[in-house]
Amino acid sequence: MNRKRIVGAVAVSAACALLACVGHVLSVEKNGVVVDAEGNEIARLMYDNRMDDGQTVRYDCEDGYEAYIDLACREAAKILCDREGVREAEAFQMLVEEEMTIQTTLCQDVMKGLLDVCGEEQTPSGILVSERCAAVGDTKGHILACYSHSVEDASRNYVTYPTYAGSTIKSLSVYGPAVEDDVVCWSDLYMDSAYCRIVNADGEEADWPVNTRNYTNRMWTVQEALKKSNNAIAVKILKDYGVGNSCRFIREAFGLKTEAEERAVLEGKEDDVLSNIALGYLEAGVTMRDLMGGYQTFANGGSYTPMHAVTAIKSGSGAEYYKEDFEVTRVFSAETAYIMNRMLKTVVEEGGTGAAAFIEGLDICGKTGTSDESRDNWFVGMTPEYVCAVWYRLPRAGMENESPAVFREIMERMEHRKEIGYQKPEDVVEVAYCEKTGLLANDFCVERQNGYYKKQNMPEKCDCR
């Protein structure tokens, strides 16, 4: 195994340094161990003999595995902190001192495919990218593999690093909850035009929010707005659903931090936080792990489990110290989850912002996002078995989002059980709607498309003649 030395943690406070130090002297050879889903060792935790403090813990692992090991060790330490009332540094020491084994969900085949794609310094089209990250999970909260690379700060793990999610947030904060509460359906129409006028940075009046392309000043369906990531319509749907409602929803459903936004709403300044909620600029940021947690619900029929890597912790004697026991919460009805799933499928079809993620024969859906003038590029995608998030930070503004193509390359390296599909609930129907009115098509409607609807929230019949 090609091992690499990484300093994984943290000096402890003076108060406990002595205790830890004594323990260290008595147990130079002690190790904690991290194992993959099959029980194979993937990392070893030990005291770092190079450090004078005698209690800094480091880990050894194979190149490229650092982000996963960091994630798993911190998760295990958090479990120890909660149970023993100790601080993180002390928890790391316990893992070594008690020779604990951390069992994880890491899948070697998925990890190898991920490294094959993201270990490269460049995007599929050959642009050099120093800051990048990707992760693959199943649809039940397990992180199977992840990779994070940062030149800015080598210890930064972008899987858990809060940042702006851009338009990937829209499904979680706007479309999902609005479909859930029957505020909108597939073919409701919204005008593609400015929501309001603002004074921009140059002191001039301007339309807000802008889209990637100019306003068309025509009516778009909800589905088309999601497919093409229309900002103005996302803001309008958010207003119809309620800004405060959305804050509460993403906090309660996905654990996102919305304190600043909820304060603004209480102070009557909800229009000040429209871009936070609708366009992915939450003040506290969102992590890749958060996004995967949210999007798994569109693949698994509406259930949320926090994304995690640790399934069990065993003590040195082999006794079970911890076993995962997450409460699975229903955040969307099966009907909402399926309708969102079908809408997100159109994102990877022709004309959608994520078309580069499409793979023939695999039922893929997902959503793109960009922030910082398109330097930060996201794609969060799903198959019936997996959820995968990709984030690449490009060297310049205004370049094309290649994260959907990275997603495709990762998926192409993985095994897929083609017989598995998404479950269509009985109370969802696929029917034709009239493109002119967004209402259910009658025999006279000329331009028609299929949409997915809840039986209890069907549009009326169109009156074309």
Ligand SMILES: [Zn+2]
């Ligand atoms: Zn019609």
